[in-house]
Amino acid sequence: MAPVIYEYNKKANKLEEIKETGLQDMYGWWQTVKTGDINGDGKPDLILGNIGENFYLRPSQEEPVKLWMNDFDKSGTMDQFLTRTVARRDVPVFLKREITDQFPGVKKQNLRHSEYAKKDIEELFGKELTQTSEQKLFNYCSSVIAINEGGGKFKMETKNRT
Numbered sequence: 001m002a003p004v005i006y007e008y009n010k011k012a013n014k015l016e017e018i019k020e021t022g023l024q025d026m027y028g029w030w031q032t033v034k035t036g037d038i039n040g041d042g043k044p045d046l047i048l049g050n051i052g053e054n055f056y057l058r059p060s061q062e063e064p065v066k067l068w069m070n071d072f073d074k075s076g077t078m079d080q081f082l083t084r085t086v087a088r089r090d091v092p093v094f095l096k097r098e099i100t101d102q103f104p105g106v107k108k109q110n111l112r113h114s115e116y117a118k119k120d121i122e123e124l125f126g127k128e129l130t131q132t133s134e135q136k137l138f139n140y141c142s143s144v145i146a147i148n149e150g151g152g153k154f155k156m157e158t159k160n161r162t
Helices: 104-109 113-117 121-125 127-131
Strands: 005-009 014-018 032-036 045-049 065-070 079-086 089-092 134-138 144-150 153-157
Touching: 065 127, 079 121, 089 121, 121 127
Parallel strands: none
Antiparallel strands: 005 014, 032 045, 045 144, 065 079, 065 134, 079 089, 144 153
């Protein structure tokens, strides 16, 4: 998920989410958060630790990783299926032999590995199941410093890649 920022509403005596923070589109596998006044302006900045740039899937805004959740095998329990976007197609992350225990139907419909390798999630499970699936995005893997600009807004600072 993306980092979420809340502010305390004294009148309502509750925390309320701030929707536009500058962080709302950064869907990561965040590991830790620390606060500190990094730039010395008196406002608490955030240090956000993510899974890191060495992660093998290398997601981006244009080509995110997606976790699909639905009862794909119609067993009555919620299943999870991980894809990555390549050329605007959501293709499986794992090889056929790695998922056939969980999804026996995939094995039956794709007897050859070469058939499975060419398919996206809709071709594997059908349009109806994929359209009704819950999705969780992962499009950002870098750790960042979020500089507090006030009013619930943050500016990202990442290291320059050379």
